[in-house]
Amino acid sequence: MESKSHDFKVRSGQALKDPFLQSALENLSLGFVESRRKCAEALPEFEALRDLGKNIYDHTLENLDFYLRRYEEKVIESGGHVHWASTPDEACRIATDICDQAKAKKVIRGKSMIGEEMGINDALDEAGFETTETDLGEYILQLAEEPPSHIVAPAIHKTKDEISDLFQVYHADRGFTERQTERTALVQEARQVLRESFISADVGITGANFLIAETGSNIIVTNEGNGDLTCTLPKVHIVTAAIDKVIPSVEDAMVLLRLLGRSATGQEITAYTTFTTGPKRAEDDDGPEEYHVILLDNGRSTMLANEFRDMLRCIRCGACMNHCPVYGSVGGHAYGWVYPGPMGSVLTPMMVGLDKAVDLPNACTLNGRCQDVCPVRIPLPKLLRAHRTWQHERKFNSSVFRFGLGIWTFFARHPNLYQFCTRIVMSVMGSLGRRKGVFNRMPFAGGWTQARDLPTPQGKTFQAAWRAKQREKKQ
C-alpha cells in the first residue's frame, strides 16, 4: 500500500470534522477500553503474564536466528514450503507465482495486517486473479476501495448506511436486489455472497498471529471463522507472516494468546483459535494439498539490530491505539499507511522511510497510556522520542520547528538571560491582559488561541516564586 503518511496534518484536520467518525471513535474507546479493563482485572495473573510475554519475546528475538531455522525445518518436515522475502514486492511475487503454479483463478484472503503491508491485493489484481477479502470489515473496505482504519476493527469508520449502499450496488448481480438496512440482514447477505467465494476459491491466503518453531505451526485467531474457511476449503493455503512472528513453543503461544484476546477486544479468547501445521494428511477428508509460508523481513532485521528491537515484540492487539487520545481524535486514516496509532507511528517511519512520515512520531502527547496497556510492555513513548531525535539529527523536521528549538536551546544554555527575558515578557503580558484575565488572540499562537484562551500571567515567574518559597522555608 502506498503511504500517505506525509499528509498527516491535512488528513487529521478532515477527520476532526467528520461527525460519524468522531462518534465511532468514541464508541471504540468506550467499548474496547472498558472490556479490556474488566477482562484484565478479572485475571489475577494478568500483570505477571505481561512480564512473561515480554520475556518470551526478548528471549526469542535474542535467538531469532535459531528459531527461524528451526521453524523452517519443522514446516518442511510437516510437508510445507517456506519462502523468504526481503521486501513486500518480493513477497507479492512469490505469492502470485504460487497462484500461477496452482493454475488458480480465484483467491480468497483472511484479514491480515501483513497482507496490507505487502499490498498483496493490488499485486493479485494486477496478476489477473479474482481476489476476495473474507473478513466482513475488510470485505466492506474492498468494495469501498478504502484501507483499514484500525488493525482489529478495520471498518469502524463506515456507517451502516454506507454499507447498505455498497451491498446494494455490488450484490445486485448475485441476486440481492433489495437494499437491506438491518444489521442482521446485512451480515446474512454478506455471509451468503462470501460463501460462494469460499467454495469456489483455488487459493486461500491468511496471515498468522504466531508461528511456532517447536512444531512448524501457524496460529490464526478470529471471531468470524473466515480464517478457518480460508485455510480449509481451497486446495492451496498460503500463510504470509513477518519474521518476528516466530515464537519458540506451544507453551509460549498460550501465554501470548491469553494476552492477545484480552488486550485487543477484552475477550479471554476469541471464538476461533486455530493451529495449522502443514498440508492435509493423506488420509484426511479435507484441507489443502499445498501449504506455503512466505516469511517477510521488510526492515525488521534492521530493527533487530538497533534501538527499535523492542517494537518487534508487538502482537498487533491494537490496545495502544484504543487508548491513544490522538488516535481517538483523528482515527486511523489520518496516519496514512497500514499501521495507525502509537505502534504505527513507530513502525511506519521504519518501513516507508523516516523522511516520509515526519509528523507521525510528533503526533503524540507522550502521556504514556499506550505503554501502560501494551501487553508486551513496549516502551512506545521512548521509541517515539528516539524517532524525534533521529529526525532532528537528520534535519527532517521543519525549519520553523528547528528555528524555535534553536532559540529555546540558546536560552536554556543561558539561564540568567532566560530569567531576565521571562521577567520582562511576563510583566508586559500581565499588564496587557490584566483586565480580562485571558488572551483570546496571541501572535504566533493562532492554532492554540483559536479553540482556547491563554490565561494572563498572574504574579511572578515560576523560578522567582520558587526562590521566594525556598527562602521562606529556610527562615
Place this chain on the structure above:
Amino acid sequence: MTLAREKILDRVALAVGRDRIDPKTEAALTKRLNRIPTILRPQWDDNPVRRFASKLRDVAASVDVVDSPADVAKSVSSFLLENDVPLAVAMAPDDRLNDYPWPEYLKISRRNVNPKDVTAITAAEAGVIETGSLVLRSKPQSPTSMNFLPENHIVILLQEQLVKNLEDGWRCALDSSNGVPRTVNFITGPSKTADIEQTMEYGAHGPRRLHVILLLAT
C-alpha cells in the same frame, strides 16, 4: 529466493551478534523447546463443570449438561426443534458417536459436511475449563469443514474430557502415533462479528449456533 533466505538469515545473525550458533547454545535452546515448563497459568476454584458451562454460555453458546446417553440424543432433538432447524444432520464418522440412541425421525448422514448441510454433529477431543473452549482436531473421523460450514454445530463431550488449561487441551489434540495434526481448533462460542457499527452479530461465516452437550460421568 534462496538468496533472500541467506540475506535475511545473515542480517538476523548480525543483529543478534553471532555468525553461527555454537553447539552449547544450540543444545540449551533445544532443551528450552522440549521442556514442559511449569509456567504461570490461570487458576480458579469453582466447580469444573459449572465453570466450563458458564464460560461457554457467556459467549452465547447453548450448553446442556446431561447424565445419560439417552439425554444426549434428547438434547440434540430439542435443540433442532427449538431452533426450527430441519431434522437432518451430518454426523462425523467418529465411533465415539455410535452409541447414542438417536431417534428414528432424525435423518443422519455419517460423513463430512457439504455446503447444503444445515447442522453438523462432532465429538470433541477435550474441553478446556479455563476458557470454555472445545478442542477439535482434523482426522478422517473429524474433518475440519464440519466445524465451520454449517449454520449449526453440535459438539458432544464427556466429563472426563475436561482439562484445566489451554496447554492441556493442546496435548489432548496430539496423536501419539502421528504427532501434530494438520488442524487443531479451539472453539469458544459461535461465529460472530462486530464489523458493522461495532455491534455484535452471530453467524458471520461459521456456525450461527454452537450447542454443546456435556455428558457427566456416572
